[in-house]
Amino acid sequence: MEQPDEFKKVSMAVIKRLPKYHQCLLNLLKDNVERVSSQKLSKILGFTASQIRQDLNNFGEFGQQGYGYNVSQLYTEISKILGLNTSHKMVLVGAGNLGQALANYTGFSTHGFNIVAIFDSNPKLVGRKIKDISIYHVEDIEYIINENDVDIAILAVPQDKAEKIAIKISKTCIRGIWNFTPKEITVNSDIVVENVHLIDSLFTLSYHINEGKLQERLIKQKRKISLTHR
């Protein structure tokens, strides 16, 4: 089952770091920095230089001995790898609290991610606009997605509605779902799902805040806490 190097799957750990490289290189580019070494990147990003070289080598030989990496070239390559060289059309489903915040945010379109339509089930919202983007009734979603060649659907609906909508749009030309509901959605197709589970993030923060007390508790007990069910 050994695969040749070229087709070896890139690990999730590496992929998660790519946006950091992208951001960092964009900053360097803005500062008119022409070249950068893994060493310098290491200083900025806090990853080891070795890791940076290995990460980049998953995708190609972008550097040169004695010179380092050309900032502009590397930025372009990483953009391509992340699929940022072409722009993306998105739809937003759910124009509630979170949906409206996302619709009003300008930071996505600066990277080529544009919301082209918004959907809701609330008749009071349908027909309105957010930043010139029309809100349509969710029943028209499949048609509008296909008609406009939309890439990505942002899910910001109540969690009990998430699954149904996900299944619905999985029959369109949608390639990815950006899911803001706490629900773990599963679509049986080649659609990619990226979850933003804010509660998990908050709980992780809480864990770290609580870590000290947790240790104290264990130290007092002098050994593992053991339970019996009655």
Next chain:
Amino acid sequence: MEQPDEFKKVSMAVIKRLPKYHQCLLNLLKDNVERVSSQKLSKILGFTASQIRQDLNNFGEFGQQGYGYNVSQLYTEISKILGLNTSHKMVLVGAGNLGQALANYTGFSTHGFNIVAIFDSNPKLVGRKIKDISIYHVEDIEYIINENDVDIAILAVPQDKAEKIAIKISKTCIRGIWNFTPKEITVNSDIVVENVHLIDSLFTLSYHINEGKLQERLIKQKRKISLTHR
């Protein structure tokens, strides 16, 4: 420098799964399920039964051979580990698009995370309320945090303001910062920072959507892409 077992640091990978266990057990509890085996949890969560047992063993011996885990007990224990047995006071900094969405969300308080004050620099917002929570001027933030024994600060301000505010509140009784700005903030103290980098999440989604094309490109080249800087 070997540490005894009880004090061995729990790995990040495990911590990230704890909220999943918590959610899952809450669901079981609601369904009045009394006991559960690692096997059954495995079915629900998609982790291996072995991993689940090892994860839980980082914190104690919560199960019993031949019986499994008592849902209610395990839920309580995981809640304690995550620091959810006591309620948390939070402040929100930045009452813009995202800030308002977060302030209006009820899902945090159901887990004991309550926003007790909101801060902004915009005089038009100061004095108003969101869901009965007053918006104060950000210059009063240190006083109000300390006065109310606030745990957590939510950062939803423009990114160029993030660092300054972070430094300011790091001198209060704040224990954790939940950072929604793209800025990587560093506070030189024992304050925990949890980042929600939405752009990174979107880029990761984009990567996966683009993955197919990326492979094609590599296959056509028949080997790694190699660059020279001139």
Next chain:
DNA sequence: ATATTTATGTTAAAACTATCACAAACGGGG
């Protein structure tokens, strides 16, 4: 030209995670 410095790509080792496998403990039924 040639030597020296810089810095990559890559191989090897170390550290970290996940899975396997099984003895030991418990529950329940006869």
Next chain:
DNA sequence: CCCCGTTTGTGATAGTTTTAACATAAATAT
């Protein structure tokens, strides 16, 4: 009370990710 099926906790194993080391190549200085 004892047997048998269940299921944990754990030590061993396998797999993954990170870090270290270095041969090699380009750039720069001499």
